[in-house]
Amino acid sequence: MPNRYRSIFVSDLHLGATGSRAEQVAEFLQNTESEYLYLVGDVIDQWVLRHGERWTHRHTEVIRQILGKEQAGVKVFYTPGNHDEALKQMNGTSLGHLRVDREFIHETADGKRILVTHGDEFDRLSTQYKRLAWVMANIYDEITRFNQRCNELLARISRRQVDFSTGLKKKLKKVVKRKTSFENALLESTIERGLDGVVCGHIHTPSLYYLEGVAYANCGDWVEHATAIVEHWDGRLELLDWHDQMIRLGIPGAAVVEPLPKPQS
Numbered sequence: 001m002p003n004r005y006r007s008i009f010v011s012d013l014h015l016g017a018t019g020s021r022a023e024q025v026a027e028f029l030q031n032t033e034s035e036y037l038y039l040v041g042d043v044i045d046q047w048v049l050r051h052g053e054r055w056t057h058r059h060t061e062v063i064r065q066i067l068g069k070e071q072a073g074v075k076v077f078y079t080p081g082n083h084d085e086a087l088k089q090m091n092g093t094s095l096g097h098l099r100v101d102r103e104f105i106h107e108t109a110d111g112k113r114i115l116v117t118h119g120d121e122f123d124r125l126s127t128q129y130k131r132l133a134w135v136m137a138n139i140y141d142e143i144t145r146f147n148q149r150c151n152e153l154l155a156r157i158s159r160r161q162v163d164f165s166t167g168l169k170k171k172l173k174k175v176v177k178r179k180t181s182f183e184n185a186l187l188e189s190t191i192e193r194g195l196d197g198v199v200c201g202h203i204h205t206p207s208l209y210y211l212e213g214v215a216y217a218n219c220g221d222w223v224e225h226a227t228a229i230v231e232h233w234d235g236r237l238e239l240l241d242w243h244d245q246m247i248r249l250g251i252p253g254a255a256v257v258e259p260l261p262k263p264q265s
């Protein structure tokens, strides 16, 4: 099989959602082999299932493929996301070669330690910072106005002006300036923990780049894209576009990719 990798990382399959490209996922799993298979969250979309969307045989086929790999000895690691958060209750459990946990540290063939996590926790953090920034901006405004009012009163009684807002502004700016984006939050945490990279999903934006030698790898998704992060036998990471790969390998059906509705990340 030409598509043999040391590790495969996929996320955001959103099985159960109408927009899930389950057929392509099944095809991808069927045509690839690996020692490690990481399911990086939002594999099953419990939200849409709750709203009456249908689970079909196409979705079952993907689960069957994954369990088949597990039975064949592939080490499967599953880190649930926000759409399959019910499974977070299983964090810390093992079923045969399948392990479920909040995050994993994957060691690559060349000894790099990579954090594997869906990423929704970091998203919450970054949205909180955004909200915090907005609240801070308002508080600062109030303080400035209060400071001005104090000085007006002090001027009236010919007293020295006071300035308590500048110092506060500096402190608040430090908090507000904190990096707020998802990617930066993940990279910051990865660097703080002394790890060599992070593999995540969640935002449906396939990506692979290095910041000062630290890898940011986003698996993308199987709704708007058909992408995965793969680790080659020498430890090298690659962002794989399954559609391109099929064309390269001459797998039939490569040209048929219909646009589908987009669920939330």
Ligand SMILES: [Mn+2]
Binding pocket: 041, 042, 081, 082, 083, 118, 120, 201, 202, 203, 265
């Ligand atoms: Mn998600």
